Amino acid sequence: MQQFANPRRFLRLVDAVEPWAWALTVILLAIGLYLSLIVAPQDYQQGETVRIMFVHVPAAWMALLAYLDMAVASAIAIIFRHPLADLAAKAAAPIGACFTFLALATGSLWGKPMWGTWWVWDARLTSMFVLFLLYLGYIAIWHAIDDPGRAARIAAIVALVGCINLPIIKFSVDWWNTLHQPASVFRIGGPTLHPAILTPLLVMGAAYLALFVTLHLTAIRAEIMARRLRQIELARADEV
Amino acid sequence: MDLTAPHLGFVFAAYGLSLVVLAGLVLWLTHRNRTLARALRQLEAQRAPRRRAIGEAP
Numbered sequence: 001m002q003q004f005a006n007p008r009r010f011l012r013l014v015d016a017v018e019p020w021a022w023a024l025t026v027i028l029l030a031i032g033l034y035l036s037l038i039v040a041p042q043d044y045q046q047g048e049t050v051r052i053m054f055v056h057v058p059a060a061w062m063a064l065l066a067y068l069d070m071a072v073a074s075a076i077a078i079i080f081r082h083p084l085a086d087l088a089a090k091a092a093a094p095i096g097a098c099f100t101f102l103a104l105a106t107g108s109l110w111g112k113p114m115w116g117t118w119w120v121w122d123a124r125l126t127s128m129f130v131l132f133l134l135y136l137g138y139i140a141i142w143h144a145i146d147d148p149g150r151a152a153r154i155a156a157i158v159a160l161v162g163c164i165n166l167p168i169i170k171f172s173v174d175w176w177n178t179l180h181q182p183a184s185v186f187r188i189g190g191p192t193l194h195p196a197i198l199t200p201l202l203v204m205g206a207a208y209l210a211l212f213v214t215l216h217l218t219a220i221r222a223e224i225m226a227r228r229l230r231q232i233e234l235a236r237a238d239e240v
Numbered sequence: 241m242d243l244t245a246p247h248l249g250f251v252f253a254a255y256g257l258s259l260v261v262l263a264g265l266v267l268w269l270t271h272r273n274r275t276l277a278r279a280l281r282q283l284e285a286q287r288a289p290r291r292r293a294i295g296e297a298p
Contacts, residue, residue: 037241037255048245052254059258098265106254113247211262218269225276232283 007224010084014217021214028207035200043197052110054200057185058208060103063131064166066096066212070138071163074156084220086152087227089159090142091219095212097135104128115179123172124180127165134162148227 036054043050070092077085107125108118119125138155145151173182184192191198 042242042245047247048242048251049247051241051251055254055258095265098261102258102261105257109250109254109257113250215265215269218273222269222272222276225273225280229276229280229283232280232287236283236287 007084007228011221011224014221018214018217021210021217025207025210025214028203028210032200032204032207035203039196040200041196046114049110049113050197052106053197054204056103056106056110057201058205059099059106060128061205062208062212063096063100063103063128064169065209066092066099066216067131067134067159067162067166069216070096071159071166074159077152078156078160084224086156087223088216088220089156090152091223092216093135093138093142095215095219097132097139099208099212100128100132100135104132120179122178122180123176124169124178127169127172130165131162131169134158134165138162148230 032054036051040051040054042048070089073085073089073092076082077089104125107128111120112118138158141155141158142151145154170183172178173180185198185201193201
């Protein structure tokens with residue numbers, strides 16, 4: 001891991017990987033959308049609205065994964081002082097916030113025809129909303145504090161404390177009586193979904209994962225350049 | 241897909257919103273990368289003659 005501590009080496013790696021990552025993302029998205037919108041059958045109870053699941057569930061998975069990524073990178077930044085870890089955490093935040101917003105919004109669009117309401121304050125929806133607020137708070141810390149080192153430390157602590165929300169989100173449907181349905185893919189005993197529905201869901205999940213990885217690499221590169229830019233500007237200010 | 245099915249508007253809204261948000265994220269990150277790369281190139285180009293003038297390694 002330390003070999004990628006050198007930003008130049010990391011940027012060379014990103015330059016080499018990025019085109020392939022984009023190609024994989026586009027191919028997976030094309031296959032996923034074809035399976036989701038054309039091949040997948042209607043649900044016997046939900047009808048066509050079941051297709052919302054193919055964009056809602058992968059967005060929710062990526063919302064959790066992005067936060068886990070942010071928290072692990074924050075822990076690495078605090079413990080090992082890895083020079084790119086805080087930038088990796090910072091880069092994941094806006095992407096995770098977008099996926100969380102999509103999970104909430106598409107869930108709402110699914111909830112209205114199926115539950116008869118846009119929103120309920122049940123444990124799953126509320127804990128996802130808290131995740132969204134955690135992302136916004138994390139982003140706000142980076143913008144509010146001028147010293148990047150101090151901002152990184154405070155933001156890392158917030159990210160790690162917020163980690164407690166991840167198991168709450170995952171197990172909220174088991175611990176409390178919620179309107180949201182219980183887990184039907186990642187559960188002990190295996191998925192409960194029919195393969196005709198499960199396959200498009202997993203392909204869309206893979207497409208969203210490829211998109212997240214690609215965007216994250218792009219965002220880390222932007223953060224590295226922003227830090228370099230700041231260093232040059234500070235050096236120029238010192239020279240003057 | 242049955243285009244006469246009820247609630248189809250919710251399905252299209254969910255896919256449309258996903259497309260808008262994710263495409264917006266891609267465009268924002270791409271634009272940010274390009275802007276930062278351009279600014280970095282300009283600053284480093286400005287620094288190079290000054291470094292040579294004060295005898296620093298390029």
